[in-house]
Amino acid sequence: MKAPQIVVLGAGPAGAAVARALAILGYAVTVVSDRRRFDAVEGLSLRVLEGLRRAGLFRASACAEGPCARTTLWNGVTQTVNAEFLVDRHAFDAALRADLHEAGVEVVEATVRSVQSTPHTHDLMIETADGPLSLNADFLVEARGRLAPLMRDATRGPQTLSLLNVWQGAPGAAASAVESLQDGWAWMARLPDGRCYWQMTLDVASAELPQRDELLAFCARMRHSPLASAFFAGEAGAQARLYARSSTATLCGRTGARNWLRVGDAAMAVDPLSGNGIFQSLSSALQAPAVIHTLISRPERAELALRFHQQRIEHLFLRFARTGRDFYALEQRFGASPFWQARSRWPDDVPTHQVPDFGQLTIARAPVIDGDVIGEADVVVSPDQPLGVWHLQGVPLAPIVEKLKCESAEETLRSLDADTARMIRKWLAAQGYPHALV
Incomplete structure (x- = not known):
C-alpha cells in the first residue's frame, strides 16, 4: 500500500516540529515555506527553548542569545531581570530548515498560490524560484501562522496592529524591554551587532493612526517615551524601516478534518504580550503528530482525535487570553484608554486559575x-x-x-x-x- 504523502505549509516552529515528528513516524513529508520578507527579532523564554529541544529542533534552540537583561516599565514600576533570550528570525528560520534537512524532511522554498481540497486529496500550485510547480498531498498541515487564510467561523479578540521599526545602531550587549504607553505598549530589543528593534502594539479601532506614508514619523514620535529613550541611548533611528502586521488574537472554530489539520498560529494566534507566541505555537504542535497519525492509521478514531485537538486548541487559547487579560489589568494608569479597557476585560471574567478543591x-x-x-x-x-x-x-x-x-x-x-x-x-x-x- 502506498504511504500517504503529507505536505506541511510553513516551516516556522510549529510546522517544523510537526514535520520532524511525522518523519520520525515514517511518513514522507514535504514542507513548503516562503522566506521571511522582513527583518525581525523575537524574545523566547527558557520553556520555549526546552520545547524546541523536546521537538528535536536543536539547531534552532542554539540560535538563542542570552539570557539577556529584560527591563519592564509597567504601571509606573521599572524592573530589570535576566529573563529573556533573543533570536534573529532569519537565522532562527534557517536553523529550523537545517533541523528539518537533518531529519530527512524535504523543504521546498516557494509561495503557495492555490490549494484545491477534497475529502480525499489536496492539489497545490506553488511558485518556486524556477517557476510554478504542482504538488499533491493525501494529508495537509496548515502551519503558515497568521498568514494562513482564515475561516469564517474564527473568533477574534480586539483588533490589534503592531508597527515594527528596525534600524542599525552601535554594537553592544543584547537586551530587551517592554513599556506600557497611553495608547498601547512597546517591545524593544538590541542585538550584539547593533541592530535595533522597536515595536508598538495599538488598537486599530481607537488609535489615531496617520496615513501609511506618515507612519514612520508617527513611530519616531512614539519612540521618545521614557524607557525607549534610555534603552536606545538616544539613537534616533533616522534610517528605520517600517513593517506593519496584524497581531489580533484569533481562534479558528474548526482546526481539522480527516485529511487536514491546523497547528500553531494557523489554529490560534495569541496577543504578542509577554512573548507567548512561539510557546503557544509549540504547545499546539507537539500534540499534532499523534492526532495526524491517528487520523491516518486509525481512521475509526478520527472523531476522537479531532475532538482532542480542537478541545486543546480552545483550552490553550483561553488560557493565554486570560493570562494576557490579567497582565493588561495590572496597568492602572491608562484605565480610560480604549486600548486598555478592551484588553483588560477580554475574553471574559473567568479567573485564570481556580482555587484547588x-x-x-x-x-x-x-x-x-x-x-x-x-x-x-x-x-x-x-x-x-x-x-x-x-x-x-x-x-x-x-x-x-x-x-x-x-x-x-x-x-x-x-x-x-x-x-x-x-x-x-x-x-x-x-x-x-x-x-x-x-
Whole structure:
C-alpha cells in the first residue's frame, strides 16, 4: 500500500516540529515555506527553548542569545531581570530548515498560490524560484501562522496592529524591554551587532493612526517615551524601516478534518504580550503528530482525535487570553484608554486559575495521547484542568481519586514505592486534598 504523502505549509516552529515528528513516524513529508520578507527579532523564554529541544529542533534552540537583561516599565514600576533570550528570525528560520534537512524532511522554498481540497486529496500550485510547480498531498498541515487564510467561523479578540521599526545602531550587549504607553505598549530589543528593534502594539479601532506614508514619523514620535529613550541611548533611528502586521488574537472554530489539520498560529494566534507566541505555537504542535497519525492509521478514531485537538486548541487559547487579560489589568494608569479597557476585560471574567478543591474533582472518559496515537481513558477533571489529567509519570490518577472517596491516603498509596507515593501526595496537596502530606 502506498504511504500517504503529507505536505506541511510553513516551516516556522510549529510546522517544523510537526514535520520532524511525522518523519520520525515514517511518513514522507514535504514542507513548503516562503522566506521571511522582513527583518525581525523575537524574545523566547527558557520553556520555549526546552520545547524546541523536546521537538528535536536543536539547531534552532542554539540560535538563542542570552539570557539577556529584560527591563519592564509597567504601571509606573521599572524592573530589570535576566529573563529573556533573543533570536534573529532569519537565522532562527534557517536553523529550523537545517533541523528539518537533518531529519530527512524535504523543504521546498516557494509561495503557495492555490490549494484545491477534497475529502480525499489536496492539489497545490506553488511558485518556486524556477517557476510554478504542482504538488499533491493525501494529508495537509496548515502551519503558515497568521498568514494562513482564515475561516469564517474564527473568533477574534480586539483588533490589534503592531508597527515594527528596525534600524542599525552601535554594537553592544543584547537586551530587551517592554513599556506600557497611553495608547498601547512597546517591545524593544538590541542585538550584539547593533541592530535595533522597536515595536508598538495599538488598537486599530481607537488609535489615531496617520496615513501609511506618515507612519514612520508617527513611530519616531512614539519612540521618545521614557524607557525607549534610555534603552536606545538616544539613537534616533533616522534610517528605520517600517513593517506593519496584524497581531489580533484569533481562534479558528474548526482546526481539522480527516485529511487536514491546523497547528500553531494557523489554529490560534495569541496577543504578542509577554512573548507567548512561539510557546503557544509549540504547545499546539507537539500534540499534532499523534492526532495526524491517528487520523491516518486509525481512521475509526478520527472523531476522537479531532475532538482532542480542537478541545486543546480552545483550552490553550483561553488560557493565554486570560493570562494576557490579567497582565493588561495590572496597568492602572491608562484605565480610560480604549486600548486598555478592551484588553483588560477580554475574553471574559473567568479567573485564570481556580482555587484547588479536592471535593470538585470528577472522573470522566476523555481522549488522551497514548503513545503515538490518540486513545481514550479515565481522567481526573478539576476546575483548573477541565480537559482532565490521565496519569502522573505513568501512574493513572483516576483510580487513586476513586479510592480516596472511601479510604485514607495511606491505604490508597500503600502499594506504591516511597518516591512515587511522595509524588502522588504532592499532586494531591496541589488539588486541595486535606491529608495528602500526612
